[in-house]
């Protein structure tokens with residue numbers, strides 16, 4: 001199987017849901033080996049941008065490409081090297097945790113012996129072993145999220161897209177996810193991850209982009225001091241620049 005880099009490029013993505021809702025020319029790239037975090041206020045367009053990256057939104061203009069290929073025309077083999085969890089954690093409620101993750105591995109093209117090993121590995125990495133035989137519908141919200149993450153990561157994808165992957169997790173889960181994302185990037189994968197927790201993304205991200213009103217308006221330095229203050233300054237400056245008459 002050829003090893004592609006799975007570089008993600010989203011250019012001038014536009015999807016208008018309402019006067020101030022949607023994407024209004026968002027541009028972003030995720031390079032191989034990079035953890036790129038996306039931060040922004042509620043409704044700023046993070047989920048929509050991630051859905052656009054995965055070809056799950058019909059854009060009115062602009063587009064997403066993986067290794068230069070528009071996502072709408074990306075061949076199945078290339079999709080099998082993408083892992084994502086956007087909005088909903090993948091899990092069939094009546095299947096056990098192990099069967100759910102194994103199914104995800106098979107759907108991503110892993111042959112059976114390799115899939116078994118990969119499932120064992122990701123169950124351990126997300127501290128899910130004790131739930132392996134439990135049906136997904138009986139899990140707590142945080143453990144369901146872990147299953148969704150396991151399904152997104154089991155096949156060691158070259159491109160990872162995760163929308164708020166830690167919002168339901170306990171502190172131990174947050175650390176485990178951080179370790180997994182750092183390891184994926186160290187193995188050469190590109191990682192796009194959204195979060196509302198600036199301190200948390202600063203620990204893993206090589207780049208942090210700020211989305212506001214459907215546009216990427218700037219970046220934050222992950223090593224910078226007082227990220228929260230800088231975030232609000234960048235957002236406020238953008239808000240001010242769009243409403244000069246309102247002042």
Ligand SMILES: Nc1ncnc2c1ncn2[C@@H]1O[C@H](COP(=O)(O)OP(=O)(O)OP(=O)(O)O)[C@@H](O)[C@H]1O
Pocket residue numbers: 017020021022040041042043044045046047048049
């Ligand atoms: N299918 C849709 N139809 C109509 N409006 C939509 C649709 N999807 C998203 N929107 C609107 O687009 C805007 C951006 O939504 P999106 O979910 O991308 O934001 P977000 O940054 O992920 O928010 P949050 O931090 O709250 O998860 C919101 O105003 C939302 O209501």
